[in-house]
Each structure stands twice: as C-alpha cells, then as structure tokens.
Amino acid sequence: MAEAQLKLKSEAKMAEATDPLEKLRHFCLSKGYSGVLALGRLFRRMDKDRSFTLSKEEMKNGVAHFGLNFTDEDIDKLFKAFEKDGQAGINYEEFLETLRPEINETRRGVLDQAFKLLDTSGDGVVTLEELKKKYSVKNHPKVQRGEATEEELLKKFIAMFESSGSVDGKVTRKEFHEFYAGLSRSIDDDEYFVSIIKSSWKL
Template identity: 35%
Template structure:
C-alpha cells in the first residue's frame, strides 16, 4: 500500500489499498480501520489469511535466516547472509557492520523482538498486496534465494 515508498502509510494510500483489496467500506469504516493499523504491520482486521503455500515460503525464508536454529534472528544469524558492507552508511564509515545488521532487523521486527512473529506479519502484509500465488512464490524465491 505504501505507494510513495516512504515507509509510512497515509490515509489516501490506505483508502486506495482498501479499495484494491475489494473491500466496500464507508469513509467512517476506512478511518476506523486506519486507526487500527499498527506502525509495524496491519491489524488482522485488514489481512487476508495466508494459504499454506505462502506460509511455507515465509517460514522457509525465516529458517534460512535463522542459521543457529533457535527460532530467533540475530546479528550472528545474518552474518554471511546479508552483506552489510554494501550499505551506504557502512561504506561512509557512519555505521559498523553490527549497526547495519541491527537496522536491517528492525525492518521486520517490533522493538526488542526477533522471534519471527513480526517477520511473518511483515510478509503477510506483502502477501495481501499480491493477488497470484505464482507471483508471491517468485518474489519470495528471488528475494531469499529459496
């Protein structure tokens, strides 16, 4: 739904997204739903259920990241998967590799969590914007080299 890519959801973007999902809501209902949107992921009221094939891909991506197999994604897990040295703030000396990894983790997780729940919610939100299973499959396989 974030059409302008600023990582914030405006009311106009949300209204358009609601229409794109085929929901026929009044302005008041759209506003009420918008107020339920969390800063990290959509409220379950707006999400379609993941089918088994999409859930399996999301779990596979998480497992690929979870090198230690402890059910959590940590900086240690990311070493060798995510190349922090390509990040502009690492290249200009502003951040260390660990700082880049920590910021990368924040892309998927709520503050102080790394258990994969937010990772699942993040990709559930993305899944809602992709109509065809084949495209979601392609996107996940290309993104995570599954």
C-alpha cells in the same frame, strides 16, 4: 515497487471506505508493509499497566496519534465491533490480528523456508548474529561512505520485523510472517509472491 503499489492502492481504498475498520486497515497498509506493526508498537507503548487491553479513549488517542482522525461515531463502531460481554476494554492483539491481511498456505510455506534459512540454530528465533551470516550490507552506500556501520544498519533492518514492545534484536517466526502480511496483501498471484520471497532471500 510492490510496496509503493501497496501504498497507492491502499490510499485509494481508504478514501472509498465507509466502514471504520476497513478505513483503518487500508490506512495502515498505506504506510507500507510494517504499517500494522507500527500501530501495534504504538498500542503497546500506551499499555502502561500491561493489561493488553485498550479502552475506548486509548483507542481514540492511539488512532489519532497514528495519523488518522476518526469521528467519535467511528470510534464507537470500532470499539463495539470488538468489545465482548460488556468488558471495559478490548484485546489489542486480537484487534491487530483482524487488521492484518491473511497469508495463505502457499505463501506461509515460502516464508517458512526463508525463516528456516535465517534461523541457523533452529530455535525459532533469528538473532542479529544469524542475520549477519545470510544478509550483507557491506556494499550499502551509507557503509561505503562511512555514515553507518554494518552493525547499525543490520539492527535497523531487524527492528523492522519486530512487533514486540521492546526492540531486542530478535525476530520470531510469527513476527517474520506479520511483516510480510502487507506485501502479501499487495500481490494477487501466489507464484509472483513466492518468486519475490525466493529472490529476496536467495532461496
């Protein structure tokens, strides 16, 4: 329900936005909690030389491929807002960080609790094997009908949190926080956000 509200609210704000950055931010959020992560994956796939930078043309193509048609003027404004010292490109990690909603200390605290619960080894990374211990999908309809195995569904689930270029079946604390940035944006009340995370992960 919260994600559906986020999508509707973001679609409305996107329609009202005149600033290209705000329009892109709301467009990402209109795709759900992982909208910014999806844009990040797209940019990483485009970064063939692993330079971690985007040219103006790459940004234009990436944003268009993501589903948003910006004018050349909009792209110019976006690019100039991030380009520093006349560089040939912009750092897309910094660009994506600006798009992400900020998570305050209270919300980071409960997310850290949830991550610690999953990270049973304490090494700062949640693996598929660790997730299996805390998150069961054996009663999922697709598993019950024999349409998918528990392993397949868990791999899809853990992939939603990953923001790296390749899906490796591991989630870092940073990726965990980034995934929930969209949910955080949709909820004004800290206590309600905390209650959702605690309920979701049985804290």
